[in-house]
Amino acid sequence: MNLSQFTSLVQIPNEQEWGTHFLPALAKYEINTPLRQSYFFAQILHESMGLTQVEENLNYSAKRLVEVFPKYFANIGVAHRYAHQPEKIANRVYANRMKNGNEWSGDGYKFRGRGPLQITGKSNYTAVSKTLLGDDSFVDDPDLLLLPKWGAMAACWWWDNAGCNQLADDRLFKAVTRRVNGALNGYSDRLKWLARIRALA
Structure with missing residues (x-):
């Protein structure tokens, strides 16, 4: 996926910034085939409502x-x-x-969900912080994951760490959804994003 394709998917004020940071992150974590990228973006665009919500909304009735x-x-x-x-x-x-x-x-x-893939829990914040920064910066300041620079990289790190590239290679979209969500919540919307992404090819 190139920057033009990415920005055609989302309409947010800082779409160029998100796209600029996603591209090197995708390369670093080998999310580098059309299949892997389509599965990846279908999940993150659902989880973040098209990158309009990169912080977990817990305002439930x-x-x-x-x-x-x-x-x-x-x-x-x-x-x-x-x-x-x-x-x-x-x-x-x-x-x-x-x-x-x-x-x-x-x-x-x-340690509520933050970033495009909603990194959640102290253990995940600690792991991604140690991996990307070599320290506990994300633990000390979790809101760093709301920034495109770190949110994009953290999402790609989580995807790779969870073995989602292999699941994508095997065309197991339901399994990817369960890995990301823990269930199949929002599955129809994830499929809609997948169709939109595939239409860009």
Whole structure:
């Protein structure tokens, strides 16, 4: 994919900047065939709503909390105590996993999803920071992943680290979706992005 093709996919104020940073990141992590790139961009453009939302939106109603996070909100009564409070929601659903502390540590919200592929959890922030920068800069300042320079590179790092290039080579789009999302949420929208990308070829 070239810069012109990339900018034809998204209409955001800083599309050129995102494109400029994605191109070297794609090369570094060998997302370098039409198949790999189409699968990659279909996923990130869904996850980030066309790069318009590179920070996780956790402003859920009680009803949606029960639907999306039934493990953590087993009934509507519990969900009402958290509804439309993103910080409390993140601290509950991301507690005690991905090296986050408990619900009261604040880690869930601090290490909520950021960047085009929504890097989430202290363990992932630590790993990508050590890999790209050799230190804990992303742990100390998670908002760095909102910048195109680091968001693009982190997305490509995660994709490679998760083995998604091989899944793409094997044409396993559902498996890629599960690897990225943990399930098949938004699968039809991901397929729509895939079709749009393929139409550029």
